[in-house]
Amino acid sequence: xxxxxxxxxxxxxxxxxxxxxxxxxxxxxxxxxxxxxxxxxxxxxxxxxxxxxxxxxxxxxxxxxxxxxxxxxxxxxxxxxxxxxxxxxxxxxxxxxxxxxxxxxxxxxxxxxxxxxxxxxxxxxxxxxxxxxxxxxxxxxxxxxxxxxxxxxxxxxxxxxxxxxxxxxxxxxxxxxxxxxxxxxxxxxxxxxxxxxxxxxxxxxxxxxxxxxxxxxxxxxxxxxxxxxxxxxxxxxxxxxxxxxxxxxxxxxxxxxxxxxxxxxxxxxxxxxxxxxxxxxxxxxxxxxxxxxxxxxxxxxxxxxxxxxxxxxxxxxxxxxxxxxxxxxxxxxxxxxxxxxxxxxxxxxxxxxxxxxxxxxxxxxxxxxxxxxxxxxxxxxxxxxxxxxxxxxxxxxxxxxxxxxxxxxxxxxxxxxx
Numbered sequence: 155x156x157x158x159x160x161x162x163x164x165x166x167x168x169x170x171x172x173x174x175x176x177x178x179x180x181x182x183x184x185x186x187x188x189x190x191x192x193x194x195x196x197x198x199x200x201x202x203x204x205x206x207x208x209x210x211x212x213x214x215x216x217x218x219x220x221x222x223x224x225x226x227x228x229x230x231x232x233x234x235x236x237x238x239x240x241x242x243x244x245x246x247x248x249x250x251x252x253x254x255x256x257x258x259x260x261x262x263x264x265x266x267x268x269x270x271x272x273x274x275x276x277x278x279x280x281x282x283x284x285x286x287x288x289x290x291x292x293x294x295x296x297x298x299x300x301x302x303x304x305x306x307x308x309x310x311x312x313x314x315x316x317x318x319x320x321x322x323x324x325x326x327x328x329x330x331x332x333x334x335x336x337x338x339x340x341x342x343x344x345x346x347x348x349x350x351x352x353x354x355x356x357x358x359x360x361x362x363x364x365x366x367x368x369x370x371x372x373x374x375x376x377x378x379x380x381x382x383x384x385x386x387x388x389x390x391x392x393x394x395x396x397x398x399x400x401x402x403x404x405x406x407x408x409x410x411x412x413x414x415x416x417x418x419x420x421x422x423x424x425x426x427x428x429x430x431x432x433x434x435x436x437x438x439x440x441x442x443x444x445x446x447x448x449x450x451x452x453x454x455x456x457x458x459x460x461x462x463x464x465x466x467x468x469x470x471x472x473x474x475x476x477x478x479x480x481x482x483x484x485x486x487x488x489x490x491x492x493x494x495x496x497x498x499x500x501x502x503x504x505x506x507x508x509x510x511x512x513x514x515x516x517x518x519x520x521x522x523x524x525x526x527x528x529x530x531x532x533x534x535x536x537x538x539x540x541x542x543x544x545x546x547x548x549x550x551x552x553x554x555x556x557x558x559x560x561x562x563x564x565x566x567x568x569x570x571x572x
Contacts, residue, residue: 156184156259159193161218163211164201164231171230171252172199174522177276178256190222195259199252200230208232208239215245225471229255248469253538253565257437257466273315278552279521280324284312284349288333290369293410294439294470294478304333304340309349313356320359325552326521326532327353327363334365335372335396344372347379354387360554362519364536367395370413370421377421381428392429393536395464396421397437401456402449405442409478415456422460433535435464440496441489442470443481450492457499463507463537465500469493501564508562511537515572520544520553530566531555538566547571 162172190196226247237249274281285306338345472479518531529544557569
């Protein structure tokens, strides 16, 4: 798990985005610290309203880069509009969209709920950790040392926690864990599909459930059962986050990821067959020490073949005490080039997915405040849709509204109320 320090500049919208970043980091068991000197990662959420502000953002980024041992992530308006200025100022920072920050902080590692993790209600979003630990031993991951083996509370206990969240006002329940796909393995059986079915059938109320990260190997063994549960229950977002990390079986073996490329593809094809529309989310680690040009090309080919709409691309970095830290690393320039190439392919896929939504009508659950009078929600496939002027029209958090998708930006769709 990581200690993070976040600084936010600019408008209410920026503060809202920082809140979303922190919510996702808390889901993964990461902890805030007051100063960047104590952090594993420093996050600078920038503003770019006037030229003076831009100079201030560059100055603060340089200070964080020079004065702290933490990795630096720059996000926000200036990062998106003028990200090249940070590189031109010789600032060693990862420039990311808001949505990509939490996955980058995780650095390819699994989320890490704390031992005493309890459900959290944040607005209308309930965060439900269903288990702690994992069954993996990835060569690059340091969180295994902090979490240990899988520890799964009984299904009945998690169902009751979900019920309590809905009773408290949750309209969206986010199922989390270091690897949700192996929930129940400490009892000799994968039980994620059974847990989801019981939450949908036994918890009364109007709410949606989003399943958090599940490694491909854990999902592979229950892929048919899991896809059937998704297809049978409207309360489940048609969304699955399965981090493949590489398109090369050779690299996956060096990573000790347990799954193969073909197993990942089998999971995707199973869900393709069961669901008319769904969102695939995955992660790639670029520049693992043993990754060759051919391995990188295989990752690009897999990205184009499976076309995930949410993709986190992380440049490999060594974590102390891991086996991969002892490997001879690739050069930073090569990792950056490969990362940029993969991000370009990712953005083409994401743009195509959002373009296909334009002109369609969607039912959207509102869970976040947007900029100005806008509100943000998700459709059944957990595609993010921003609705301008929704607040002025009386739309509030937790409402379900019908919209027509009228356009899109880089990472989300735009919709008008019907």
